[in-house]
Amino acid sequence: MTAPRSGSVSESAALVLQKVNVFTQLQDLGRFGAASMGLTQGGVVDATSARLANALVDNEPTALLLEIGLGAVQFRAIGSVTVAVTGAAMPVFLNGQRYERYQSMQLQHGDQLEIGYSKAGVRCYLAVGGGFLVTPVLGSCATVLREGVGGINGQPLQSGTALTVAARPASTTSTVIRLPSVRSVDYQFQLKAKAMQNIPFVAGAQQAELGAAILARFQQNVYQVQPMSDRMGMRLRGAALPVASQALLSEGICLGAIQLPADGQPIVMLNDHQTIGGYPKIGAVTRLGVNALGQCRPGNLLRFVEVSQQQAVEQARAHELWLSTLEQQIRG
Numbered sequence: 001m002t003a004p005r006s007g008s009v010s011e012s013a014a015l016v017l018q019k020v021n022v023f024t025q026l027q028d029l030g031r032f033g034a035a036s037m038g039l040t041q042g043g044v045v046d047a048t049s050a051r052l053a054n055a056l057v058d059n060e061p062t063a064l065l066l067e068i069g070l071g072a073v074q075f076r077a078i079g080s081v082t083v084a085v086t087g088a089a090m091p092v093f094l095n096g097q098r099y100e101r102y103q104s105m106q107l108q109h110g111d112q113l114e115i116g117y118s119k120a121g122v123r124c125y126l127a128v129g130g131g132f133l134v135t136p137v138l139g140s141c142a143t144v145l146r147e148g149v150g151g152i153n154g155q156p157l158q159s160g161t162a163l164t165v166a167a168r169p170a171s172t173t174s175t176v177i178r179l180p181s182v183r184s185v186d187y188q189f190q191l192k193a194k195a196m197q198n199i200p201f202v203a204g205a206q207q208a209e210l211g212a213a214i215l216a217r218f219q220q221n222v223y224q225v226q227p228m229s230d231r232m233g234m235r236l237r238g239a240a241l242p243v244a245s246q247a248l249l250s251e252g253i254c255l256g257a258i259q260l261p262a263d264g265q266p267i268v269m270l271n272d273h274q275t276i277g278g279y280p281k282i283g284a285v286t287r288l289g290v291n292a293l294g295q296c297r298p299g300n301l302l303r304f305v306e307v308s309q310q311q312a313v314e315q316a317r318a319h320e321l322w323l324s325t326l327e328q329q330i331r332g
Contacts, residue, residue, distance in 0.1 A: 002192075012164065012165075013078055014078040014079065014163055015076070015083065015113075016076040016160070016161070016163075017157055017219025018076055018112075018159060019072070021069070022145075022156050023069025024067070024068050025157065026150065027043055027044045027141075027142050029047060031137070031144075033094055033138075033139070034139075035252065035275045037114075039144070040144060040147070040274065042140070042149075043269050044125065045063075046087055046125070047128065047291060048291050048323060050065060051323060052086045052326070052327070053084050053329060055327040056102065056103065056178075056179075058132055059129065059130070060171045063130075063131035064132045064141045065125055065126060065132070066125065068123065068124050069116055070123055071116050073114070075112045076111070076113075077110065081165055082105070082106055082128065083107060083128050084100055084114065085219060087123055087124035088118045088120060088121025088295060089122060090115045090116055090118045090124045091117075092113070093115070094107070095111055095112050098112075098204050104176055109174055109289045117182045123295060129168060132163045132164065132165060137149045139172070139237055173213075174211050179326070179330065180326070181292065190327060194263075196302065197296060198303055198305050198306050199285055199304050199305065200224060200285070201258060201283045201284060202308070202312050203254070203306055203308055204282055205276070205281065206248075207282060213330075214242065217241060218282055219266065220300070220306055221304075223236035223237065223238040223266065224299060224300070225297065225299065225300045228258075229298065230270075232269070232272040233268065233269050234268040234296070236267070238266075240264030241266075243266035243280065248279040250276045251278075252276055253281075253288070254284055255270070255271060256269060256270075256286065257269040257281050258283050259281055260281070261279050270290065270293070270294065283306070286307065286316065
């Protein structure tokens, strides 16, 4: 949550959830340092889109916002609320009038905000100026429903709930803040029904036991995202890999870990993944790859491309430089 700056503070405001689904959750960048207690990191799946949403309403990157899966949600403003919507291509309507994503908009008391069904991608992010006011659990407000932590008492959000917006200095301008025109707002959401996504990954600890042939076949395969996918893991289907049954001791699992169960169909661990597991792991998808996977919907096709640890680090540094520079440009 962003701390208020000095100056006059705006009156209390809130966003009432008029229509929500189970895929609408309060999330921040995640909960870290609690894995030893069996608590996963949670947090936004597409961290890039979440950070851009917060930048557009002048929040810190860590501010609490709403992750909305698939769309078809409605909100009503109490007081004056600045909002921005980024991520998946969901149509946005303010009092029935179409409003573009990737820009700030000022809601006045009683205004109605509607987000329709996604046309591409899976998750959009709705940030409010000041962030939502929620008590952290172990340093984060990220919701993990399986563990019953974060958000509002660790429970699914309910229609009729009013989410309080943290107080912040009263706005002295109604200027709309948009992304600079130097880059398309849909830089990673060109996801048609059969679009092919290349997902970078780093080979993992069990690659020697699995063998070079399986690693090669894994990269040659084309996988289709399955309907059973969720925030815990992305289930894929392609040509089955010949994985020999192994009795492995359970060990820690990281975000993006690619597990190979006995049926030879990979499962990629997403933000609500369990903290330990015993399936062999062929590798781990990079954080940028997780961003892209988080926007893949059932039926999307993807292929895995191996990168070295050094390449993964360099890609992450380049992306962070681009993103932090863009955040600065947005804030002016």
